[in-house]
Amino acid sequence: MKDSTALSHEAQTTTSFYPHADPINAGACWYLVDQAKHPDVLRLLFEHDPAPVYDLPYIHSQYREQAFDGPLIIKPTTSQSEKWLHNLLAEAKTLSHHQRLRVLGPLTAIHGCYAGTNWSLKKDHSPAHPTEAKEQNPLPLEVTQENLAFVEVYRRDLLAKGLADNNKLAAQTVSCWFQQLTTLGASSEQGLVEGAGLLIAQGFTRALSEADLATLRKTRQRAYWSDTLDALATLTHSQDGT
Structure with a gap:
């Protein structure tokens, strides 16, 4: 099976993943939370934010049934929710360059902390043809045995x-x-x-x-x-x- 992301113009974009000693920037605009790992996050969101701004990406796709078990994107509107979300930041590494492109999607960077180590996943360059890259329909991210x-x-x-x-x-x-x-x-x-x-x-x-x-x-x-x-x-x- 061919990786359609690898064949697209988006493959020209490079990514970097690295741990670093600097603390995470608490001024992030949006937060991505895995509901499979944090099943109560939507309920807790309303407890920390009376009028939260969020989206369930899967609800707009063929994975609609898994919307409440998949990713949740949140934009904090209060200092309380910002602090709470900042404490939830946790992600794992293992991914290849093209897998990282799929994780980032339209984002330019994701920052997190795992086991006391800060890390950053960044898209280093914009695609040469952004419009054409958006028209691509890459396969879903697949986790390999490796x-x-x-x-x-x-x-x-x-x-x-x-x-x-x-x-x-x-x-x-x-x-x-x-x-x-x-x-x-x-x-x-x-x-x-x-x-x-x-x-x-x-x-x-x-x-x-x-x-x-x-x-x-x-x-x-x-x-x-x-x-x-x-x-x-x-x-x-x-x-x-x-």
């Missing part, structure tokens, strides 16, 4: 960093544990947290050695994660001075 895999890795990195910070460990150490625990049979984030928690309780501060992994693999023959956890709880580390 996008989903990137999100999974990003989530695990955040989880590893949180565990490391809470236990005064190097984030790289916990990330390495996660990789090792995955090879040992951890199939969920809960399993990773359980395994890492046992290693922390046992006093481990470095990645598991080959000898440790060999001991744990013996319990993998039964393929029960609970057996691996039992083995982790009795694993003795000998990393001091090594």
